[in-house]
Amino acid sequence: MSTISDEDLLAYADELLNLVTASTVEAELRKDSSLRERLQILLEGRDSGSISLGEVWRHGRITCPSRSEMGLYLMNALEAERLDYVTFHLETIGCAYCQATLAELKTAAESLELDAQDSQRRERLFASSAGFLQNRDSNS
Ligand SMILES: [Zn+2]
Secondary structure (H helix, E strand, O other): OOOOOHHHHHHHHOOOOOHHHHHHHHHHHHHOHHHHHHHHHHHHHHHOOOOOHHHHHHHHHHOOOOHHHHHHHHOOOOOHHHHHHHHHHHHHOOOHHHHHHHHHHHHHHHHHHHHHHHHHHHHHHHHHHHHHHHHHHHHO
């Protein structure tokens, strides 16, 4: 008997699982034909309009935190209540969609930071060589 829940199966079908869970489900599906049947039945049930866990998952996606909220999350600038929600959404639900958004924002933020460090370094370099020239001038 597989330990994979109906929720996981449907979330897998909708590509809502995080990578680790998704690959576990995929491996189970590959070797367990009864699990494949279960997924088939679940998908048919959902397509026929019965309210299913997939609907809950899809609804969950609609309540994904916004991109700007994710930005605030990244900067530790969210108020406690929203922070709880976003953390739950990312870590407990493991929303693949939001994790991808977060990774993208993180990369963008890091390259901005590098640019800032670069220009600071250039300014320092300029300031010290200017100082050097001044000292040399006053010594002569
Ligand atoms: Zn999400």
